[in-house]
Amino acid sequence: MSISVQNISKSYGKVQAVHNVSFEVSEGELFGLIGPDGAGKTSIFRILTTLLLPDEGSATVVGDDVVKDYKNIRNHVGYMPGRFSLYQDLSVEENLKFFATIFGTTIEENYDLIKDIYVQIEPFKKRRAGDLSGGMKQKLALSCALIHKPKVLFLDEPTTGVDPVSRKEFWEMLKRLQKKGITILVSTPYMDEAALCDRIALLQDGQILEIDTPQNITDRFPTKLYNVKTESTYQLIQDLKSYSHMHSVYPFGEWVHYTDKRMDFNPTELEKYLEEKKHHAIKIKHSEPTIEDAFMELSKL
Numbered sequence: 001m002s003i004s005v006q007n008i009s010k011s012y013g014k015v016q017a018v019h020n021v022s023f024e025v026s027e028g029e030l031f032g033l034i035g036p037d038g039a040g041k042t043s044i045f046r047i048l049t050t051l052l053l054p055d056e057g058s059a060t061v062v063g064d065d066v067v068k069d070y071k072n073i074r075n076h077v078g079y080m081p082g083r084f085s086l087y088q089d090l091s092v093e094e095n096l097k098f099f100a101t102i103f104g105t106t107i108e109e110n111y112d113l114i115k116d117i118y119v120q121i122e123p124f125k126k127r128r129a130g131d132l133s134g135g136m137k138q139k140l141a142l143s144c145a146l147i148h149k150p151k152v153l154f155l156d157e158p159t160t161g162v163d164p165v166s167r168k169e170f171w172e173m174l175k176r177l178q179k180k181g182i183t184i185l186v187s188t189p190y191m192d193e194a195a196l197c198d199r200i201a202l203l204q205d206g207q208i209l210e211i212d213t214p215q216n217i218t219d220r221f222p223t224k225l226y227n228v229k230t231e232s233t234y235q236l237i238q239d240l241k242s243y244s245h246m247h248s249v250y251p252f253g254e255w256v257h258y259t260d261k262r263m264d265f266n267p268t269e270l271e272k273y274l275e276e277k278k279h280h281a282i283k284i285k286h287s288e289p290t291i292e293d294a295f296m297e298l299s300k301l
Contacts, residue, residue: 001060002027002152002183003048008057010043010206017043019206020057025185030178033187034194034291035203041187042082043206045156048185049079062151075103078145082157084137088130092121092140095129096147103148113180114143117173135166142173146182153177155186159193171196191292202295209298214291221289221297223247226267227255230279239277243270250296257293 003025010018018040025031033041046052048061050070058065064072086095096118100106111118121139124132129140138158145153155174159167171193178184186197194200195214202209202217210217230236236256240249247259258270267284274282 001025002029003031003059003061003185005044005048005059006057008044008047008054008059010040010047010052010055017206018047018054021203021206021208022057023201023208023211025183027183028178028181030174030184030186030196030198032194032197032200033185033203034189034191034197034200034295035187036189038205039203040206041203042156045079045081045154045185045187049077049154050074075148076151078148078150078153080141080145080153080155080158082160084129084141086129086137086141086144089128091126091128092132093125095140096143099144100147105148107147110147110149113149113177114146116176117146118143134162135169138162138166138170139173142170146177150182152183152185155184157187157189159188159190167193191290191295194291200291202291202298204295204299209295217294218289218291221294223259223263224265225287225289225293226258226260226270227252227283227285227287228258228270228274229255229281229283230274231281232279235277236274236279239274239279243273248297248300252292255287257287257296259297 001024005021005023008018008021021044033044035041043052047054047066048059050066050073053067061073062076066073090098096107117139121136124136129137132140159170174184197214199211199213201211228236233256237249237251240246240256240258245261247261249256249258271282271284
């Protein structure tokens with residue numbers, strides 16, 4: 001087992017950031033902590049990377065205790081925090097050499113591990129890190145986190161603020177790294193990225209709502225889900241919330257996602273109700289639930 005977390009809790013004054021969290025990550029697994037800002041993802045990451053002490057509970061990384069064996073852990077993990085934390089005044093090449101030297105290695109020794117990533121920024125190796133684009137900063141930070149060949153890679157919201165193309169490229173890089181045997185723990189507020197993980201833990205207010213594969217979580221969605229659309233989205237949401245049989249209503253792109261309390265729900269009844277409320281161009285169709293839908297449903301409980 002690469003990571004084992006048992007009943008971890010952490011508070012900041014009166015704010016409970018993490019509450020009795022437990023999970024395990026197998027060797028070579030790509031595991032995701034999924035949740036909005038303030039869910040406790042970063043606090044968990046800082047505890048596991050020995051930057052923060054837990055108030056309660058215990059955790060091990062590659063068999064080492066996060067409190068007693070913190071020096072060993074720091075030699076065996078790579079950590080990419082949410083904010084770009086490299087030296088802005090140093091060049092791409094200088095940053096990478098600096099982090100390699102800290103861990104007693106060289107760029108050449110572990111170049112095979114970072115080659116697929118580094119070749120994309122190598123043409124800019126003399127450019128200062130602070131002058132790179134968001135996607136290039138992301139690739140440099142990942143290269144620096146990998147240069148000492150870690151056993152476990154921690155990535156805290158690595159794609160926040162990055163364009164969609166760079167996000168896609170980044171996840172492709174993670175899949176290639178996973179094939180090299182590196183255990184990866186990644187956090188993200190983007191629900192669509194959850195489907196790219198082997199298993200996920202859905203977090204809300206410092207607590208885990210559910211842990212499983214993305215497919216299993218969506219398969220357990222308890223009721224039928226419908227896409228609803230009319231000419232007035234705002235009024236549609238208000239009227240759906242007033243509907244006596246409504247179970248849940250929330251916007252989802254150009255549609256509104258709706259679930260009904262009744263098992264024998266007939267969409268025709270809802271259409272008739274919306275017509276009575278003076279809606280036009282009404283569209284109602286069945287939809288497959290996503291991780292975001294599952295999260296919204298679990299957070300209601």
